[in-house]
Amino acid sequence: MSQTGSTLDDSVINWLLESDPSIKWQTMRDLLNKPESEWAEERKKVEFEGWGAKLLSLQDEDGQWDGGSFVPGDFSEEKWKTEGQPWTATYPTMTTLRELGFDPSTERAKNTVELLRKNCRWDHDGQPYWDGEVEECINGQTVAVGAYFGVDISHIVDRLLGGRMEDGGWNCESERGSVRSSFDTTISVLEGLLEYERVTGGTPESIAARKSGEEYLLKRRLFRRLSNGKVVDEKYLGFYDPNRWNYDILRALDYFRYQSVLTGSSPDPQLKEAIEHLRSKRLEDGKWPVNHECKGRVWFEFHDGVGKPSPWVTLRAMRVLKWWDEKYPQVANTPKD
Structure with missing residues (x-):
């Protein structure tokens, strides 16, 4: 394992392993490369x-x-x-x-x-x-959940394909007249299409739609306006836990990591600016904080508060950087500003 200060910090890994079973099993799989026979046993604990x-x-x-x-x-x-x-x-x-x-x-x-x-x-x-x-953002996540739990949701996929906009993405406000895609809706649909593809192999049409949605985000470097290069929303540069429907660059980067793992594709160089921003948000103790929370009724919180280290955000950040640095080691361990 890498030494303290690198992407895989021993003390942070141990902190993740002492967290919730859902964090522990994904740490074992995605950061420690443990065999399925080991992390699968830990995964079973999520139910209990x-x-x-x-x-x-x-x-x-x-x-x-x-x-x-x-x-x-x-x-x-x-x-x-x-x-x-x-x-x-x-x-x-x-x-x-x-x-x-x-x-x-x-x-x-x-x-x-x-x-x-x-x-x-x-x-x-x-x-x-x-x-x-009818809303694409809701249907995108229903596809992700349905595919994951073994439901035939091909009819919802077909509906999503019909709702793709000319710029390549989706917007749940389309039924109210919007003609441009949104980051929030597009990432929800992409997660659904990718999970559908993982489970079923997808269709030529769903794969083409997935790629067009990815290109929509990549052209904008995950957080910039295509027209003038300005940041679309400063909130995109902070992190949610959990995201709910909200977009941020870590959610997008983790999507592209997962897509790369499933399809065998290399990390797209257009992700570099978002990667370096993610790297810069690391705290002195090697963890990453939650920056935003969704207001409204919840069953319980998954973190200790805004500004505090988050196991979920840290796990996602570390596996994204591990994936990226394995392909582009020349940018690994870049000093923080």
């Missing part, structure tokens, strides 16, 4: 210990969370205005369980899929949960 177990313990008898699909069953427009968007219903919880690595082959996972098929309907127009709804 820590964050994953806590979320599963909060599941309703009908398979949903907090009585609803996108928002809780007791939520209202007034609550949305005063409390902010809630994150306790089925959609955000299933997305989080996928990110934690809850094993889709377990009986608990399979039972959840069937219960949602029977009982969960979208707030938009009562559509069955696994049929998706």
Whole structure:
């Protein structure tokens, strides 16, 4: 293992290994290159210990969370205005369980899929949960979750392909007249298309759409306007934990890392500026902080507060830099400004 101060800092690795089982098993797989026989055993604990177990313990008898699909069953427009968007219903919880690595082959996972098929309907127009709804950002993550948990969601993929914009990406505001793609929606759709491709092999059309969405982000260096090169949103340069629907450059970089692992492609040089920004955000103790949090109802927090080191952000940052530095070692261990 590399010495203290490098991308794989011993003390930080140990800190991650002492964290939640969802962090530990991914650290073993992505940072330590442990064999599947070792990390798979740790992954099983997600269902029974820590964050994953806590979320599963909060599941309703009908398979949903907090009585609803996108928002809780007791939520209202007034609550949305005063409390902010809630994150306790089925959609955000299933997305989080996928990110934690809850094993889709377990009986608990399979039972959840069937219960949602029977009982969960979208707030938009009562559509069955696994049929998706109309907003591309929601459908993108429904594809990611559905594919991960073994659901046939090819019909939602087809709908996403039809919603791709001329600039190559997607925008959930398209139904309200938007004609330009957004970073937030595009990354949600890309994650869905890539997971669909991992599970099914994809189709020529879905692969072409995935590549066009990637090019949309790459042309903009993940955070700049194509028109004038200015930063689109300063929040893109900080990190969320978890992201929910929010975009940031770490989410995008981790996507491109995962895409590279799955397809065998090399890291695109156009990612370099975002990579160096990520490197510069490392704290003195070798960890990375969470910079933003999503306001609104949550079951519990996954971090110790804004500005504090985050296991999830640190894990993602370290595996992104490990991947990049293995291909471009000449930029490894660049001193911080």
